[in-house]
Structures are given as C-alpha cells and as structure tokens.
Amino acid sequence: MQPTLQAKNISKQFPGTLALDNAQLELLTGEIHAVMGENGAGKSTLMKILSGVYSADSGEIYLDGRSISPSNPREALMLGIGIVHQELSVIPTLTVAENIFPGHLPTNFLGMVNYRQLFHDTQHVLEKMQVHVNPRALVETLSIANQQLVEITKALSSNCKVLILDEPTSALTDSEADRLLGLLRRLADEGVSILYISHKLKEIFAIADRVTVLRDGRYIGTEKVSNITPDHVIRMMVGRELGMMYPPKSQKTGAALLNVRDLRLPYSERGNSFELYEGEVLAFAGLIGSGRSELARALFGADPKAEGEIVLNGTPINIQSPKDAIELGIGYLPEDRKAAGLFLDMSIKLNVEAAVIEEVSMGGFVAPPKERTLAEQYVKRLNISTPSIEQEVRRLSGGNQQKALVAKWLSIKPKLLIVDEPTRGIDVGAKKEIHFLLRALADSGVGIIIISSELPEVLGMSDRILVMHEGVIAAEFSAADATEENIIRAASGQKSE
C-alpha cells in the first residue's frame, strides 16, 4: 500500500544544533501513528516541517506519492495536512464557530459575515465529530478539553487527510483524554491519517497502530505496537535501560505532621478531613476541576481560604498568604510552571533564592557569596544541566526548568511539600529523577502531597491515595489496595462496591 505521507532523509540545522539528521517517517492511510522520543529528539521539529512551519534543509516529503514542500502552514493545510500544536492556538474571545472557520467565514452579498450560515455549518461539523459544544459559546468559557476539541475540529474543517497532534492530552484528565482518543479512533476509521506525538506510553499502546521513535534527531525505528512492549519503546528512546521509573516506597511513617479538619472549599457543601504523616507521600487523584489544586492552594494560602481547621505538628495554624505558609515550612509547586512557578527571564540563581531572599541577605542587602553557594548547591544536588547558575531559566529544557522550580522549594527546607503535576511535559529521564528526589525527601522526614493526573505516577509514587470528586474527598486507598480501576471509579463519582 502506498503511504499517505512519506518523509525521507529530512535534515534540519538550527544554530547550535542539528535538530534532525536524516529522519524519516511513513504514514499509512487511516492509521494512528505515534511519534516518540525524549525532549529534544526532534519530534516537534519534524512535525513543524511536515506542516509547513519550518522548511527542511534537505530531504523530501511525499503526499500520496507526490513530492510537496509546503512553505507555510496555510499551504500545508491546503494540501491536506493539519496540525494541532501543544500550545492551543484558539482565540479565547471569539465564538467556537469563528474559531473553527477563521479563514473562510461564510459572507453575505455585502461581504459581511453570515452568522446564521456560520453557526449552522459549525453545528453540522461539530455533530459529525460528536463534539458537544455550542457553536455560539465563547471559547474562553470552555474547558481546556473542549478547547482542544475545537482546535481539532478547526484542523479537520478543511477536510485534511493528515492530522498531526502534538501532545494533545498533556492538559487533560484521563477521562477527557479517553474521549479524545475515541474521537481519533473514529477519525482514523473514516480514513484520516493521524500522527500522534505523546510522552505517555500507555496512551500510545492503547490507541496507536505503529510507533516511530526518534533520538537526537535521528530515526531509530518504526514498530507495530502489537509486536512490542513499553520497555522496548523506552529502550529505543533512551538508548539504554532506564531501570525503575519509581523509587521503592517507604517502610515506615513518622508522627502525624498535618491534620486537616473540615476544610471546605468555597463552592462545596461538605468539608474535607485528612492527615499526613512525616515521611509519607500522599497522592491526590481525581479529574481536573475536582478540587485537588484548590485544596492544595487553600492549604498554602494562595486562594481565599475555605473554612476549616489546619493543625501542623500539633499546633493549630492560620494561613492567610503564601508568605505565612512558607514561614511555617510549607512549599507549593504549582501545576503550571511557566505561568505560576518560574521567573523565566531570570537566572537560575534568582529563581532558586526567590522564596528565601532574607536567608541570602545580611543587614537588608543581598550577599552575592551566599547567593552563589545556595544556587550552586542545588544545581549540583538536583543535577540541573546548565553552563552556569547565571543562565536564564528560559534557556533550559523543560526537565531542567522543573528542577530549578523544585530547587526553589527545597531551599525553604520544607516540612510539607505540595507538588501539583510535578512531571507534566518533561522527558522520561528528568521525570524519574524528580520521582526519586521526592522519595528521598520523604525518607528524610518531609511530608509530601502529590497531585497528579497520571495514574501510573499516582500509583508508583504514593504511600496512600485520596481521590477527590466535586470538591470532596470521595475515597481513600492504601498503596497496596489501589488500582487504576478503583481510582477512576471513585474519581468519576461512582461508589465502589
């Protein structure tokens, strides 16, 4: 069978790095083809070349056997190649319909937009896709998952043959991701060829027909998913045995560290009570919007606090702001590291010391030797690869950015560390390092609360799991009893039998 899309010997040189080195790819009609590789492997670059964002330095692209060289995304779309980028490109202040047909809005004889026609067409397209959103709704009012579906609908509205998705599920919960994967399966069955980039092995094995692995810009191989195991793919990606993704769990837990009594979130009727022990890793599972982050932010004083009683080390505490929490030894690593965690244009040094400026100061003035010592200590301890502590955080890879953020919280010497999606969007190697680091921290007596939408991470990291549903803790599992199935059941509000 002739492949729908074929890329041969694609090379692309960026200043300082050979992003693609004779890479190749072959996409059959109606298949879901996963592209995998660590951060920096060249996946996104290859996708951007296929969709006309970049042009290749050398190599050929064939669509249905015809040589093509799209010079911009619009041209690629005309040829039938659509892409949904990792960062959504919907326009939040416009309606769903206007987002789906941006370049070809139906107009009346005066050249004005014919909204009746537009909404009607949009309704039709959405129904065909089985996406249930109102064409007249403003995109900013939709959930991230629905925004993503709008973006996919937009790509498909121009009848594309090839749909490229770059990490479409990184911001979705498992159930939302399942819905998306179901849609992709249907599209593939209708003959759309899908290129699917993801870090999530489970998804790939659930949905993809074949997988191509890239490493350091080079083509490593293409395999039928049914013929291989996840370990095999990881070996192809890293070129070495990765070993265990998760550290061994702790054998002992210490005294009670945190006691939360009846903490009620502003929109919820019932309160939440739980305790955390020294040296314990407690996971919060649940769907996005189930109140996990809100609960964490309430504990940390980041949002106007819900009512309730919090006892730390046997003493009732009253936290009004993050400053109070930090003084009590509570750290919070937010889920969106770029928007809420890092000072991207500042150096690693300034990022690490942000929460402890007083500690690197003397008499009200910052002491450069103390700053250096602090930053160098954490760069070494967390194995942050950077030429210098003066390096801007923006210039680091995702994994190293996340490590710099972790360093900021380690520097407050926390008793309680809350980490919200600590490994989202970072490569496998860095992910493993952060897992082991968190466990080592727990073993030193720190209590850790981990919020994660990746169930393997929840199961792999935690000693105990609390599942939230609609603002309330719905179930508790010990690590031994927890399975993906009973977590999902509790998260979606079903009673466990």
Place this chain on the structure above:
Amino acid sequence: MDDATALHQASNRDDTIKTPNLLTRLLQVRELALILLIIVIGAALHLITGRFFTTPNLNAISLGFATSAIIVFGMTAALVSGGFDLSVGSVFAMGGVAAAVALRADLPIPLAMLCGVGSGILAGLINGLLITKVQINPFITTLGMLGIARGVSLAITEGSPLAQLPTDFLIYGQGKILGIPNLILIALITILIGDILMRRSSAFRQIYYVGGNEEAARLSGINVDRVKLGVYVLSAMLAALAGVLSVSRFTVADPGAGSGEELRIIAACIIGGCSLRGGKGTVIGGLLGLIFVGFINNGMILLRVPVYWQQLAMGVVLLLAVGFDTFSQRWQGRSRGKKTV
C-alpha cells in the same frame, strides 16, 4: 519542541561551552555600551563645535537633567515592577506648587518642602491603592493622576506661576558645594542610592520578582500589593521632590512645569535597559539613557538644528535604541548557539 528548546538541549549536553570574548561580554552590559556611545557622541560634538566639553556647557546640560535624574530612580522601580508612572510630570508641578503655597503662608522652609514632597506621597498612595486594591491598570490609573495632579496645580495657582519666595529657600536649587551645583549633587546621590538599593537590597529585589512573574512572586511569599504600593509612592515622592527643587532653582512655581516629562523619562529608562514587560532595568542605566538623550538634544542645539526637528530626532533615537536591543538579543542568542557546536 521548538528550536529554542532544541538549542538549550544542545547547550545543556555540551559542558565545554566557550564564554564569549571579553569585549562581546562587556558590550552585552547595556550600561557600558551606553557609556561608549555617550563618549563617542560627546567627542564627535566636541570636534565639530569645539565647545562641547567646556565647563559651562557641561554644567548647563547637567543642570538641565538633574531633576529628571531624581525621577529616573522611581520610574525605573515602576518599570521593573511591570508598570509605569505617567503622572510624574504633573506630580512634579504639584509638588512645587504645594511647597510654594506653604512658603507663601510663612511656613518654615523644611516644613514647606515637606508639604511639597508630602503631596507627592499622597498622589503615589492613591496611585498604588487604585492599582493594587481596585485593580485599575497602571496606564489608566497614572493617566488619571496625570490629569488630577495637573488640575490641582492649575486650580490652586489659578494658572499663573507663584513667585516671591523667600531667598533662603533658593539655596537648595541654586547653591554650590565645592563648585558643584547642589542640584547635581542631590541628583547624583539619589541615583547612587537608588542604584545600590535596586541592585542589592533584599527589599528592592522583590520588585524584580514581581515584574518578572507576578503570580510566581506571590506564590514565593512576596507581598505583591505592598511592593507595588511602595513603587508608586516612591515614584511620586521623588517626582514631587524634584518639583520642589526645581522651584528653588527657578525661584518660581509654575503649574505647567514638567509637562511631557513622563514620556521623556520613560524613554530614557527604556534606552537604559528597562523593559515595558517588567523584570529588568537598572537606575544607572536610566541615568545613562537620560544623558544620552540629553547629549543628542544639546548637540542639536549646538549644531543649530531647528527646534522643530528635535522631537522627531528623539523619537527616532528611542526606536533605534530599542530596535537595536531587540535585534542584538536575537543575534546573541544565535551566536551563543553556534559556539556550542
């Protein structure tokens, strides 16, 4: 992954990154590049006109921007915090008028000067509270204050300048110590203190965090509202102080003084390395930006360029400076990448 991250990956893997040569590194420091430019321009003007580096001319230039230099400290803080203060020109006039009114009511001189500065502190408090508590953005808030402070000055004076001020008061703006005008000394001290505080004080360091990423700053335990409030109080206070000193220099409180000053000072700070996005900039940089603009202005006067062309030249200089900066940053990013291969 985009090309930028690809670049970091490459540079992360490679531990043998060569540091750029000394000259390139020095030129990356905005202040040094500006100093070099200022010297070049000064030398060129001296060669052409033969009277640029003369004591009277330099004295005239320095006096010309001494009061602006005082305001530069506050504006730098505002810009670094991610905002700006459009009201400094009006507050400058209001401070002067308030001091003059107090003097003519026979208040003791120090108290009268305090009245002037106090009117600035009040304006800054209002700015800061509106920005942090009511959450009106800095543009609108300080634009409003620009009108209010100017209106207050005009209303109090009924539009005509206040003269007949006690001669003892004039010493601040007209006196000299060791042959150097007081005004220049006060400006230099303000700039120096400001620069040290912004660079090294742990309290002022918080301004950079707030401007770098407000939400991250808040979650790092920084009281963002207090920082912003402080910034706007500082900015308006210094503007009013400059206004009081200016009255002392010119022996008259003009309700129309300092009009357009805010834009000149913002331009100088931007040329000196501040960013409208916040998070970066230094006080010395702002001063150098001011000197740079001042030299060009003075040069045009010496070269008898018609006054009508001067504003146009200022606009071009601002765009060139910022354009060059944006361009050179992109270029540096590339060359840094190349060195890692």
